[in-house]
Amino acid sequence: MNKRKKQVTIYDLATELKVAPSTVSRALKDHSSIGKETIAAVKELARKRGYRTNTMASNLRKQQTTTIGVLVPWINHPFISNLIAGIEAEARAAGYEVIISQSQDSYENEVANARALFSSRIHALIVSLAMETTHYDHITEIIQSGTPVIFVDRIPWEIEGYRVMIDNFSTARVATQHLIDQGCRRIALLGGARNQVIYHERESGYRTALQENGIEIDERLILASGQLGQEEGYRFTRHLFDENLAPDGLFSTMDIAAVGAMKYARSAGICIPEQLAVIGFNDDPVCEIIEPGLSSMSHPATEMGRKALQQALRLANPKKPPPASEVNLATGLVIRASSLRTGH
Amino acid sequence: MNKRKKQVTIYDLATELKVAPSTVSRALKDHSSIGKETIAAVKELARKRGYRTNTMASNLRKQQTTTIGVLVPWINHPFISNLIAGIEAEARAAGYEVIISQSQDSYENEVANARALFSSRIHALIVSLAMETTHYDHITEIIQSGTPVIFVDRIPWEIEGYRVMIDNFSTARVATQHLIDQGCRRIALLGGARNQVIYHERESGYRTALQENGIEIDERLILASGQLGQEEGYRFTRHLFDENLAPDGLFSTMDIAAVGAMKYARSAGICIPEQLAVIGFNDDPVCEIIEPGLSSMSHPATEMGRKALQQALRLANPKKPPPASEVNLATGLVIRASSLRTGH
């Protein structure tokens, strides 16, 4: 049986109660010009007949949806899924719905998804860009149409727009400083693609911390990889030790790459943190699980989602206080065994 | 500037081309009764004016959406986020959109979300139930309205309905058998809430494997916890060793609980796998990261998502081949160091 039951409409209720549809509509939302008894009667019958307001009709008439579009590279990455969880929780509480799409780090997918979301007349859009993305026309089109757009984490370089993020520069500086405080002097960096704002910032923070401490920067200790993962972390670390470039500290701009580094260290008999102090970035669950525990910079993903949604709603609603053009959330230094040297 | 630009409609195009809106509508979808030149002219102008079909209006008229509702306990759990990734990828490819909501394992939230999704007239619903859920009225309501509902993973007991899952019973039996094959005779079980179908099945698989091998079941080695996590795994394992119930094998129905068990073993100087062989369930990323590597039963989360969506679309479209009432996906035994004893 595939035929859908016909839904109850306000016309059905109106007919049954012998009032006008407009009266039913108003009664259902406690409009002041409708009599108390009428309101009660309408609501009672609506309940009895299982009336559900038809969102499509309502949206069409009101010329707006209550749907928030979310465009991210991957849904199944820890940081992103936490971000989405935050967006969803906050949206649901505010009576909005969330429609998600993933670009899989492909520019082409991102453009197609952006257009699809735009066609469904979303109320606002929250975006974290694909790795490949360097042109932003598909986003600016949406902004120009008047739809609020909030950038999160993977932000664009040029577009002026609303952003919710962490201070990548300072956070990286803190991480690097922590290693320096532990006595490290030759600190390697596992960095991401420099054309991405966040990785560029993190690398700058690293460089600044070294300079501030009078440590000369050795470019050979720096990796900037477009595909930063466990494998790259492993290989670059091996490379450093093989080439007589052995560092005594390592800052990875992604936890998972730090895991690779630690795996190599274990296989090569390098002691962590004594010979190599390691700190990551994101404070993923793996940090707690790996041995020794991986120090990291905690990144409030869920909170970022909540804040992004709040900004989006403010932007969409002129009556609310206007949003800040940029929201920066606090990060934290989480020290575990991988970077904690005794005697310091 | 918060005013939205007015969107281009088929009326605008019709006026400009001096044809009827109906002609524009048909031309845009290559209707056979429209002249070739007219179609070309309409499409050209549509492109030039940046026309986007108004989904709200279209949906209202056609009495259906292209939105798939997804209702899960948590978005930010590895299994679920992979599931959603699969659903989204497949939906997007088929021209559908995905709207997600999380119950946070609360029955109340689940009911509210189900109603909200229903109100937005979703095309189909994919559900994984909240831990708390024992009444299914909010779901049956939706089924009865004619909306296709597909259950995934956390399925209900009673409702007849379409399901996409793995064979939890057999998978658990294979895991247990693997430990037996490694020489284990006292095998502990870290199980989940028995009122959940999947955990009930897994426990049955465990029991069956033991019986098939003539091993007596020791109820003291079995944990059935409503809140199975790392902490519970740690504590129950400690409890077993403290109480002189030391097992020589351990099957955890959730990887993260196995991690807790391994953490305890490490702290107590118990060798894995020599003294305690361990196997988990799900093959989460942590299995690769922990030392020694955690054996596990792999669980095709993304594939489940894809399959669930395919089933949903078939169910919604009478022209497509009807869906199977139950789809079972293959699981795999992934052997790592935690369960691999030499000499066997």
Place this chain on the structure above:
DNA sequence: GTCTCCTACACAATCGATTTCGTGAATAAA
């Protein structure tokens, strides 16, 4: 030249909720 048949459109109703503009009746004020 008249009639039939297509081709290629136009017309108008429809989906269901919202909202503007009224209006009849009851009450209050004069």
Place this chain on the structure above:
DNA sequence: TTTATTCACGAAATCGATTGTGTAGGAGAC
């Protein structure tokens, strides 16, 4: 009793796309 108000509700337009039905105009058949 008459006029002004307020109250409670009705009528009808509207949002934009879709679709069943209707109809000019030209081609072809006889």
